[in-house]
Amino acid sequence: MRHVPAAAFGNEGMGMSLPVIDLSSHEDAATSPGSEVERKEIAGRSPTRIAFDRLRKDPVAVICVVVILFFIVVAVFAPLLEKLFGVSTDTVLASTRVDLVTGLPKIGPPNHGFDPDHPFGVAPGDGTDNLAVWIEGCRTSLYLATVATVGSTAIGIVLGLLAGFLGGIVDTIISFFIDLFLTFPFLLAALSVAPILNERYATEPDKLAVVSFYVLVAILVFFGWMTVARLVRGEALALREREFVKAARVIGVPTWQVLFKEILPNLLAPIIVSISLGLPTFVALEAGLSYLGIGVTGRESWGVTINAATKYWETYPQYLLEPVLGIAILVVALNLLGDAVRDAFDPKTRR
Amino acid sequence: MRRKKALVAGISAAALALTLAACGGSGGGDDKSDGFTNVEGAGGKNPDAKGPAPEVPGAKTGGDITVLAPDPDDGPTSLDPAGLWSVTDNAIAQDLLFRSLTTWQQDPDTGEYTLVPDLATDLGTPNSDFTEWKFTLKDGIKWENGDPVTAEEVKFGMERSFDADTFATGPGTSYSKPYFLGGDKYNGPYASGAKDFPAIQVDGNTLTLKMAKPFPEMDYYGIFPAMGPVPLDAKAPDYGLKPLSTGPYKIQSYEPNQKLVLVKNDQWDPATDPARHQYADTFTFEFGGDPTVAAKTVESDSGSTTLVTNVEGQDYTAAKQAGNDQNMIVGPQPCTSFVMPNYDKVKELQVRQALAFAYPYEDVWSAAGELPGVTRANGVTDDTLGFGLLPPGMAGRKAWNPEIDGETIQYDPEHAKQLLKEAGYDPGEYEVSFVYDATTPQGKAGAEQRKLGYEKSGFSVKMYPYTAGSLYDVWTDPNNKLYKKINLLGTAWCQDWPSPATFLPPILETGAAYNTGNFSESSVDDQMNEIRTLPVDQQADAWGELEQKVMTDYQPVINVGYYQGIFGVGSGIGGFNNDTTVGGAPDYRTTYVK
Numbered sequence: 001m002r003h004v005p006a007a008a009f010g011n012e013g014m015g016m017s018l019p020v021i022d023l024s025s026h027e028d029a030a031t032s033p034g035s036e037v038e039r040k041e042i043a044g045r046s047p048t049r050i051a052f053d054r055l056r057k058d059p060v061a062v063i064c065v066v067v068i069l070f071f072i073v074v075a076v077f078a079p080l081l082e083k084l085f086g087v088s089t090d091t092v093l094a095s096t097r098v099d100l101v102t103g104l105p106k107i108g109p110p111n112h113g114f115d116p117d118h119p120f121g122v123a124p125g126d127g128t129d130n131l132a133v134w135i136e137g138c139r140t141s142l143y144l145a146t147v148a149t150v151g152s153t154a155i156g157i158v159l160g161l162l163a164g165f166l167g168g169i170v171d172t173i174i175s176f177f178i179d180l181f182l183t184f185p186f187l188l189a190a191l192s193v194a195p196i197l198n199e200r201y202a203t204e205p206d207k208l209a210v211v212s213f214y215v216l217v218a219i220l221v222f223f224g225w226m227t228v229a230r231l232v233r234g235e236a237l238a239l240r241e242r243e244f245v246k247a248a249r250v251i252g253v254p255t256w257q258v259l260f261k262e263i264l265p266n267l268l269a270p271i272i273v274s275i276s277l278g279l280p281t282f283v284a285l286e287a288g289l290s291y292l293g294i295g296v297t298g299r300e301s302w303g304v305t306i307n308a309a310t311k312y313w314e315t316y317p318q319y320l321l322e323p324v325l326g327i328a329i330l331v332v333a334l335n336l337l338g339d340a341v342r343d344a345f346d347p348k349t350r351r
Numbered sequence: 352m353r354r355k356k357a358l359v360a361g362i363s364a365a366a367l368a369l370t371l372a373a374c375g376g377s378g379g380g381d382d383k384s385d386g387f388t389n390v391e392g393a394g395g396k397n398p399d400a401k402g403p404a405p406e407v408p409g410a411k412t413g414g415d416i417t418v419l420a421p422d423p424d425d426g427p428t429s430l431d432p433a434g435l436w437s438v439t440d441n442a443i444a445q446d447l448l449f450r451s452l453t454t455w456q457q458d459p460d461t462g463e464y465t466l467v468p469d470l471a472t473d474l475g476t477p478n479s480d481f482t483e484w485k486f487t488l489k490d491g492i493k494w495e496n497g498d499p500v501t502a503e504e505v506k507f508g509m510e511r512s513f514d515a516d517t518f519a520t521g522p523g524t525s526y527s528k529p530y531f532l533g534g535d536k537y538n539g540p541y542a543s544g545a546k547d548f549p550a551i552q553v554d555g556n557t558l559t560l561k562m563a564k565p566f567p568e569m570d571y572y573g574i575f576p577a578m579g580p581v582p583l584d585a586k587a588p589d590y591g592l593k594p595l596s597t598g599p600y601k602i603q604s605y606e607p608n609q610k611l612v613l614v615k616n617d618q619w620d621p622a623t624d625p626a627r628h629q630y631a632d633t634f635t636f637e638f639g640g641d642p643t644v645a646a647k648t649v650e651s652d653s654g655s656t657t658l659v660t661n662v663e664g665q666d667y668t669a670a671k672q673a674g675n676d677q678n679m680i681v682g683p684q685p686c687t688s689f690v691m692p693n694y695d696k697v698k699e700l701q702v703r704q705a706l707a708f709a710y711p712y713e714d715v716w717s718a719a720g721e722l723p724g725v726t727r728a729n730g731v732t733d734d735t736l737g738f739g740l741l742p743p744g745m746a747g748r749k750a751w752n753p754e755i756d757g758e759t760i761q762y763d764p765e766h767a768k769q770l771l772k773e774a775g776y777d778p779g780e781y782e783v784s785f786v787y788d789a790t791t792p793q794g795k796a797g798a799e800q801r802k803l804g805y806e807k808s809g810f811s812v813k814m815y816p817y818t819a820g821s822l823y824d825v826w827t828d829p830n831n832k833l834y835k836k837i838n839l840l841g842t843a844w845c846q847d848w849p850s851p852a853t854f855l856p857p858i859l860e861t862g863a864a865y866n867t868g869n870f871s872e873s874s875v876d877d878q879m880n881e882i883r884t885l886p887v888d889q890q891a892d893a894w895g896e897l898e899q900k901v902m903t904d905y906q907p908v909i910n911v912g913y914y915q916g917i918f919g920v921g922s923g924i925g926g927f928n929n930d931t932t933v934g935g936a937p938d939y940r941t942t943y944v945k
Contacts, residue, residue, distance in 0.1 A: 091799040094714035100723045102668045124665070126718035126796040198818050203836050205815055293790055297816065308792035311643055311720075314669045
């Protein structure tokens with residue numbers, strides 16, 4: 001849940017990048033006829049632009065982007081892909097695909113050759129197609145992680161900006177809540193909410209599936225916004241004393257405009273970093289919670305498959321490896337990309 | 352009536368039998384057959400058996416035995432004699448800790464179990480119509496602290512079984528209260544205003560039990576720890592945490608649902624005990640562990656003196672494929688799992704019959720992690736087993752496998768549709784609904800198969816996931832909000848002793864707690880009462896005939912599998928037996944370390 005690297009970076013890095021940002025955000029103010037051409041050449045590249053240029057040249061980042069794009073394509077075009085491969089998550093009679101004596105598939109791995117109808121094989125026991133479940137699981141993971149990241153980041157930005165910029169009593173209250181939420185044990189909350197929901201929607205399984213998904217998102221957001229809020233608050237505290245902000249306030253720019261037009265653009269880098277490092281955390285959390293049986297219900301999930309597959313590790317290792325590799329590759333790619341993004345934005349690494 | 356603890360099983364619940372099952376012994380140590388083993392017939396009685404128990408050939412003393420009872424079996428919550436009514440817990444209590452009026456003795460040569468006196472000098476003396484029983488207690492029986500066991504303490508122990516509030520999970524609700532004179536109104540010695548209970552009288556060393564109706568099987572009921580002594584100063588709720596032992600072992604430490612360590616009880620006198628032994632130095636029970644870890648322990652033989660009470664199907668398959676299954680033994684459990692249509696809601700016989708053809712038996716078992724023909728079986732895997740109520744091996748049982756509309760029961764959607772049509776329903780018109788155990792992927796997968804089978808057979812299906820606890824919470828509670836939504840319920844039942852009288856009434860009698868389908872036909876109730884008054888030697892066959900008639904005329908339940916368990920037995924363990932008298936558990940009495 002904690003994005004320590006991003007927070008650490010934000011605090012130490014911003015001071016040095018500020019002059020450049022000043023230039024980009026206040027081009028009109030920074031005109032000086034004699035050296036205009038010169039300055040334009042330096043100022044022509046915003047820090048974001050510089051960072052992206054650096055990212056493009058980083059082979060690790062490029063590979064990670066390709067990998068992540070692959071997962072995104074799988075998630076977005078899941079129904080199309082399933083059609084393309086001719087697979088589906090529909091239940092079939094177990095005996096049509098599974099050898100009833102052993103409970104293992106009678107087509108495809110582990111005891112038979114590759115089966116083009118089921119490229120990932122079928123599940124032992126009930127014979128559901130593994131590829132279809134994998135694709136749907138990828139969709140669940142990415143969708144949930146994205147929604148949770150966007151939600152927690154948005155809340156974190158708003159509260160962090162308010163606390164840092166307004167200060168005083170507002171800061172005290174928001175900081176108090178940040179500390180309060182940081183002390184809540186996240187797992188305990190997730191564990192206790194699941195049975196309450198199950199009880200409430202026991203007689204409406206269709207609703208339960210939808211509600212449980214968004215409640216899981218809500219729990220992740222609920223316990224995920226604090227680090228972003230702290231990061232943003234710290235930055236806003238420093239920025240609000242800078243000349244361009246003071247100038248804006250002196251000429252009577254409304255507070256919201258100062259917040260979102262003057263301060264926020266300068267926070268872009270740490271926020272992007274925190275997003276890129278938050279995504280993999282949520283992917284892993286979703287799988288973990290599903291493994292524990294308190295994750296999403298009524299949807300396929302890698303965590304659920306892993307839970308079912310651990311018992312078959314010896315007789316049917318592919319069944320366990322597919323979701324495990326899915327999660328591992330996605331999380332590693334997201335993390336490495338997050339690191340690369342941080343390095344790219346970090347002026348200390350600029351030479 | 353031992354109910355099985357809800358697992359994921361085919362029916363979606365049911366697994367560890369809670370029932371003192373008593374079926375003839377079988378499944379000896381070298382029984383390695385893979386198919387569904389038939390249980391031997393019920394053992395006889397031997398009122399003259401005397402201690403010490405017959406020696407197990409090759410048995411040695413000494414050594415420490417570890418017993419793993421893996422998840423979902425979480426072992427005893429309390430070891431109070433009055434509350435014990437589950438396969439795992441009773442096996443431990445009856446074999447090692449608590450002596451009672453009677454018990455089972457195993458013949459080391461044939462493996463057969465015989466009912467023998469334990470605390471009593473014989474199997475009791477009934478009067479002519481079985482409404483009064485006299486048991487005389489042996490002298491020289493001692494508690495683990497050296498105090499003698501008195502008849503007053505046995506009376507006190509038996510009285511406690513009437514306390515349906517404190518010991519709701521005990522056998523007293525099914526046998527003490529209905530059969531003993533005035534038992535329906537008596538609530539045990541702890542109830543406020545409790546007076547002396549006149550149905551149990553003590554005269555010196557003799558107990559006289561008065562019954563409200565004929566109870567010819569009181570001697571069998573005597574095997575329960577609830578029919579044994581409890582110190583007069585025992586407190587109701589706490590006694591089960593540190594009960595005093597009368598058997599060959601006593602408790603060294605006990606953490607409920609976690610761990611139980613037993614050491615030898617030096618006050619136990621083998622000369623008074625015709626059934627138990629004291630071979631190993633200690634027994635250590637660990638409950639609720641990881642099933643795969645337990646299976647691996649015996650498969651690799653890393654725990655050579657380890658017993659595992661239940662190996663899961665996929666672990667068994669893995670061991671078999673690796674050629675490492677020599678430490679795994681398949682043994683029968685006298686239990687049957689049922690789907691029970693709510694008799695008030697599913698009124699048409701043809702619909703209930705259609706449900707029997709709509710259930711994809713083997714597919715559900717496979718998806719739920721069971722091995723068809725190994726851990727679950729019925730007429731689908733073996734014609735001779737049939738689809739009746741009584742499990743194989745029960746006295747008086749005849750396999751029920753009739754033709755319904757020209758076809759014997761199997762998964763056949765077309766035939767189910769035809770039966771539905773005869774009942775006046777087009778495909779999709781009739782809705783069935785059930786709950787399933789959603790706490791494991793296997794529970795869900797089994798339910799999905801079941802749903803598919805029903806749908807292909809022309810039913811429309813609603814299924815509800817349940818994660819809050821045992822499915823019995825829903826099935827046995829008419830006020831549960833899910834109970835009101837569903838019309839298919841279930842039960843998995845095991846015998847208490849090898850008599851259909853412990854099986855048919857709990858499932859078929861009006862108002863019985865585990866008659867979850869509310870089956871109620873006054874003619875069937877009358878017939879059950881009639882059978883109870885028949886001469887003892889005719890009862891078994893009469894029950895068998897009643898089963899055939901009820902299944903044919905009403906099909907009140909759908910048999911979704913008889914049980915068989917897989918045990919793990921380390922190479923250093925000798926004298927292993929599958930004790931079917933408690934519903935299929937290792938027989939700790941005969942087990943020793945090689």
